[in-house]
Amino acid sequence: MRLLVCGGAGFIGSTFVRRRLVDHGDDVTVLDKLTYAGRRENLDGVLDDIRFVHGAIEDQAAVAGAVSGCDAIVNFAAETHVDRSISGPEEFIMTNMQGTHVLLEAAREHGLRYLQVSTDEVYGSIDSGSFTEDSPLQPSSPYSATKTGADLLVFSYFHTYGLEALICRGSNNYGPRQYPEKLIPLMILNALAGDSLPVYGDGRNVRNWLYVDDFARGIGHTLAHGQPGEAYNCGGPEELENLEVVQRIIELTGADPALVEHVTDRPGHDRRYSLSSDKLKRLGWEPQVRFGEGLSQTVQWYRDNAWWWEPVRSGDYRDYYERHYGRALKV
Numbered sequence: 468m469r470l471l472v473c474g475g476a477g478f479i480g481s482t483f484v485r486r487r488l489v490d491h492g493d494d495v496t497v498l499d500k501l502t503y504a505g506r507r508e509n510l511d512g513v514l515d516d517i518r519f520v521h522g523a524i525e526d527q528a529a530v531a532g533a534v535s536g537c538d539a540i541v542n543f544a545a546e547t548h549v550d551r552s553i554s555g556p557e558e559f560i561m562t563n564m565q566g567t568h569v570l571l572e573a574a575r576e577h578g579l580r581y582l583q584v585s586t587d588e589v590y591g592s593i594d595s596g597s598f599t600e601d602s603p604l605q606p607s608s609p610y611s612a613t614k615t616g617a618d619l620l621v622f623s624y625f626h627t628y629g630l631e632a633l634i635c636r637g638s639n640n641y642g643p644r645q646y647p648e649k650l651i652p653l654m655i656l657n658a659l660a661g662d663s664l665p666v667y668g669d670g671r672n673v674r675n676w677l678y679v680d681d682f683a684r685g686i687g688h689t690l691a692h693g694q695p696g697e698a699y700n701c702g703g704p705e706e707l708e709n710l711e712v713v714q715r716i717i718e719l720t721g722a723d724p725a726l727v728e729h730v731t732d733r734p735g736h737d738r739r740y741s742l743s744s745d746k747l748k749r750l751g752w753e754p755q756v757r758f759g760e761g762l763s764q765t766v767q768w769y770r771d772n773a774w775w776w777e778p779v780r781s782g783d784y785r786d787y788y789e790r791h792y793g794r795a796l797k798v
């Protein structure tokens with residue numbers, strides 16, 4: 468298949484690109500703006516096997532150049548960090564909504580299949596039970612609101628123009644090459660550096676953890692077997708409180724448990740996410756990696772790949788961290 472992978476230099480997109488090359492022998496073009504979260508290094512070892520286009524999804528000319536000759540578009544490109552969406556929502560609206568619109572127009576013009584990568588955060592928080600694809604959409608942050616807006620636009624292109632459009636909604640991902648502002652790499656790298664481990668509020672927020680390769684396979688499965696006009700949830704096999712995740716990282720890194728520090732909670736912090744993935748499982752997808760195994764592989768990857776994270780921890784991320792947590796990062 469000839470795929471245009473937008474946002475393919477990010478955490479999940481680069482994992483997806485690797486899998487498509489190895490498992491399917493696809494012809495891949497990556498279109499990526501290379502924001503702070505997107506790095507060519509994420510495609511290390513496969514850059515010679517793909518076509519890389521540096522550009523933004525909201526830029527019609529860049530999209531027109533990248534899409535020619537492709538059979539399908541898979542869109543990962545997004546601003547993705549909830550905390551950044553609270554302090555500055557504008558870029559989220561531009562990339563997540565306007566950018567999706569430009570891609571949908573390109574898919575319509577060329578008659579392409581279109582897969583939108585989305586998130587469990589579109590459903591909001593749930594105290595008990597799990598969200599299905601029929602649950603109401605109740606996003607609570609600017610990040611999740613823009614992802615929800617994009618999902619609704621995708622459905623509208625199916626209903627109005629008959630576009631072969633599908634959505635795959637993942638739960639919280641973890642694994643190699645995740646930018647260190649997100650919970651698991653933040654805690655791993657701080658634990659390895661002997662730095663404090665900042666936990667929001669009481670640390671009892673629950674997330675449904677999904678290993679990144681399992682999500683990459685779920686997205687590929689939806690692309691190949693999903694029905695246009697449908698969304699498919701792709702959730703991980705386990706749910707854990709944040710504090711439990713941090714404790715497991717402390718065990719795996721040998722860090723001092725006294726490094727845990729409870730910090731002021733994120734405004735509007737969703738308490739629990741939980742997805743039912745029965746619809747995607749009926750198509751034949753199953754998560755393969757249990758949390759314990761995936762976390763220990765992830766810790767090992769960060770131990771072995773200081774070349775990847777050292778430039779990040781000593782660059783702009785330091786300023787972001789200091790502004791956000793009100794303290795300097797140890798490097």
Ligand SMILES: NC(=O)c1ccc[n+]([C@@H]2O[C@H](COP(=O)([O-])OP(=O)(O)OC[C@H]3O[C@@H](n4cnc5c(N)ncnc54)[C@H](O)[C@@H]3O)[C@@H](O)[C@H]2O)c1
Nearest residue numbers: 474476477478479500501502504505523524544545637640
């Ligand atoms: N990380 C998770 O836990 C998770 C869970 C479910 C769904 N998702 C979704 O998966 C997708 C990928 O998430 P991720 O964690 O890999 O994100 P990421 O922040 O690591 O990567 C995003 C990528 O998009 C690129 N990008 C940003 N704005 C762009 C623009 N305007 N034009 C072109 N490229 C642009 C960045 O350079 C980067 O390479 C997102 O759509 C996100 O909403 C993420």
